[in-house]
Amino acid sequence: MTAAFLYTILVLGGLGLVLAIVLFVVANKFKVEEDPRIDIIESVMPGANCGGCGFAGCRAFAEACVKSGNLDGKFCPVGGNAVMSKVASNLGVVLQEKAPMVAVVRCHGTCDNRPTTNIYNGSPSCRIISSLYSGETGCKWGCLGGGDCERACKFGAIKINKRSGLPEVDQDKCTACGACVKACPKSVIELRNKGPKNRRVFVSCVNQEKGATARKACAVACIGCRKCEKVCPFGAITVQNNLSYIDFNKCRLCRKCVDECPTNAIWAVNFPVKVPQQNNE
Amino acid sequence: MKKTFSMGGIHPHDKKISAESAIERFPVLSKAYISMSQHIGAPATPIVQKGDKVLTGQLIATSSGFISANIHSSVSGTVSAIEPYPDIAGNPVMHIIIDVEGDQWDESIDRSEEIVRDIKLTPQEILKRIADCGVIGMGGASFPTHVKLSPPPGKKAEILIINGVECEPYITSDYRIMVERPEEILIGARIMMKALGVSEGYIGIEVNKPKAIDVMKSFSASYPEIKVVPLKKKYPQGGEKQLIDAVTGRKVPSMGLPIDTGVVVQNCATALAVYEAVQKNKPLFEGVVTVTGDCTEQQRNFLLRVGTPIDALLNSVGRLPKDAAKLISGGPMMGKAVSNISAATVKSTSSLLVLTSEQTLRKEEGECIRCAKCADACPMGLEPFLLNKLARAGRYADLERERVYDCIECGCCMYTCPANIPLLDYIRISKADVLKILRSRPK
Numbered sequence: 001m002t003a004a005f006l007y008t009i010l011v012l013g014g015l016g017l018v019l020a021i022v023l024f025v026v027a028n029k030f031k032v033e034e035d036p037r038i039d040i041i042e043s044v045m046p047g048a049n050c051g052g053c054g055f056a057g058c059r060a061f062a063e064a065c066v067k068s069g070n071l072d073g074k075f076c077p078v079g080g081n082a083v084m085s086k087v088a089s090n091l092g093v094v095l096q097e098k099a100p101m102v103a104v105v106r107c108h109g110t111c112d113n114r115p116t117t118n119i120y121n122g123s124p125s126c127r128i129i130s131s132l133y134s135g136e137t138g139c140k141w142g143c144l145g146g147g148d149c150e151r152a153c154k155f156g157a158i159k160i161n162k163r164s165g166l167p168e169v170d171q172d173k174c175t176a177c178g179a180c181v182k183a184c185p186k187s188v189i190e191l192r193n194k195g196p197k198n199r200r201v202f203v204s205c206v207n208q209e210k211g212a213t214a215r216k217a218c219a220v221a222c223i224g225c226r227k228c229e230k231v232c233p234f235g236a237i238t239v240q241n242n243l244s245y246i247d248f249n250k251c252r253l254c255r256k257c258v259d260e261c262p263t264n265a266i267w268a269v270n271f272p273v274k275v276p277q278q279n280n281e
Numbered sequence: 282m283k284k285t286f287s288m289g290g291i292h293p294h295d296k297k298i299s300a301e302s303a304i305e306r307f308p309v310l311s312k313a314y315i316s317m318s319q320h321i322g323a324p325a326t327p328i329v330q331k332g333d334k335v336l337t338g339q340l341i342a343t344s345s346g347f348i349s350a351n352i353h354s355s356v357s358g359t360v361s362a363i364e365p366y367p368d369i370a371g372n373p374v375m376h377i378i379i380d381v382e383g384d385q386w387d388e389s390i391d392r393s394e395e396i397v398r399d400i401k402l403t404p405q406e407i408l409k410r411i412a413d414c415g416v417i418g419m420g421g422a423s424f425p426t427h428v429k430l431s432p433p434p435g436k437k438a439e440i441l442i443i444n445g446v447e448c449e450p451y452i453t454s455d456y457r458i459m460v461e462r463p464e465e466i467l468i469g470a471r472i473m474m475k476a477l478g479v480s481e482g483y484i485g486i487e488v489n490k491p492k493a494i495d496v497m498k499s500f501s502a503s504y505p506e507i508k509v510v511p512l513k514k515k516y517p518q519g520g521e522k523q524l525i526d527a528v529t530g531r532k533v534p535s536m537g538l539p540i541d542t543g544v545v546v547q548n549c550a551t552a553l554a555v556y557e558a559v560q561k562n563k564p565l566f567e568g569v570v571t572v573t574g575d576c577t578e579q580q581r582n583f584l585l586r587v588g589t590p591i592d593a594l595l596n597s598v599g600r601l602p603k604d605a606a607k608l609i610s611g612g613p614m615m616g617k618a619v620s621n622i623s624a625a626t627v628k629s630t631s632s633l634l635v636l637t638s639e640q641t642l643r644k645e646e647g648e649c650i651r652c653a654k655c656a657d658a659c660p661m662g663l664e665p666f667l668l669n670k671l672a673r674a675g676r677y678a679d680l681e682r683e684r685v686y687d688c689i690e691c692g693c694c695m696y697t698c699p700a701n702i703p704l705l706d707y708i709r710i711s712k713a714d715v716l717k718i719l720r721s722r723p724k
Contacts, residue, residue, distance in 0.1 A: 117371075117620070117621075118620045121641070122706060123703045123707070125706070125707075125710075128706045132617075132618075133617075133620050134372050140372055
């Protein structure tokens, strides 16, 4: 009986030892020399592997950084400047800081603002809806409410509000990886500057129809009247194809356009409630 | 034993309830909305301006590329606008809108009822006339006919098949023209055979249309080169690849075109349009449209001008019942739902179908139980359950290996699925993606 135990232990133990030696020799002989900085950089990355930087994952990003030796055109939107400064110090380069970004839904066609003209009972996917027809409302440009952005988000930051039928972005969870921007077939979602104290001004509409048609389909559509363009003191607003766009790099958040817009298509978020006299602000 | 295609297929109830109502002329309304994108390919370019007077049959927009077609006015009157107007899917498309005044036809059109049997034109002249008259495939895909009748260099047509299958349930427009205008279809077929330089012609008709088979057979006695082939009833026999298989037994290769087997398929309504274009110099601006549904008061077949608003057409079959829920342009299997009823009909509109809320109800989607009913039904030999899973996971390399690009979007898989999985919805999307990837690849 003891012999059986002994043989087993000896045979398996011996086998293990021989194989370990083989593995050790092979591992040393065929060792791939890798820059140790890749491991270091990977360890400071967020590890979400979301692909928001444009590379396959965090390790691919780290490899690309070490290989090129610079940070031109490489930025981890999830980690932001904090992570990128660590990456830069490991690489020995100077980081050009980027303003933090956030996903913004440029449509406010809720059921009240944008009456439905038909009922869709097919597969709930924006891509399928947009390949079939113009959508449940008279506006063929805006949000379809199928939830492709919600499914694309790896951080649970964007959710369809059941009541309005539109997606809402949780600005604290959003990492600006851009997955929702790519998932949206109507290009309703845009990455914009988060802004000081999260304050932002943007045009919440993507309808490029002429004013009357756009207004007929949705009460809060941009009608391309150019009032905002005229009132903006910083030249941040341009109107193209009957649609206004605010350049967030030029916008100084004065909110003159918000008051001027006749359809309330321009939104100002996270500002304190305005008091009538402007001096008090 | 009647012929049919070899793989897959389903047997939906044919519901040809409008079959016995003869073709009636639909009145010309006060406005016509003529779309510039009635065919596959580049939209036509308008050559009239706002305020211009136009005659019925006058050229109002020209072909703007190799795959494109001329468009003619279907009414006489004044052009009131040239602007984007929503089509049946609600997407704005350039339209020429005409205020109708009377019905004055272009004088070059032969309006007599007399049948012209002699084909005087040469093959080149025939092709030019077909292109000039803006004839497109009336079977649904709307491919310009003159392009299809000009095989690419190095390929030779041997056989012409006229598609009188009409395998979609409900639709009876092709059936009516086969019964009422058989000789014109045969002459149209003969014209296309002359243009192609082929000496063998067939007309495929399913056995659920015995009257059409009898009529076509009796008339084809004087056209010995064209044979009537009765086919077993099976959907999607009207698909080009399935019809070639059913009639000749030849198989179109994967990623190939019908011409690779030496066969050209044309719809019987297209044959009629070719006859009218070549023998009567009449451009394609009207066609037969079935307006039907189990719930409508009447089911009728109309000879209808292109650009007639759909809501006016709907009113012609009586009051709609309360539970009418869905309007389909085309058949129930492959037709498109109409979300905008003020949209206008186009050249290839063949049917308008009203379904009730019960008929359109989508049942709750279950889990795939791998019964392989969809794989049995697929006429292209694909495995829809697998394609659906791969499509939802976005695995394009695997989708390419599984030949998703061969899908003809007939909907057999979705029809048979006992778990109500919307297979085709996802396969169609991934097919478009895979084709985009294949096209972007260097040759």
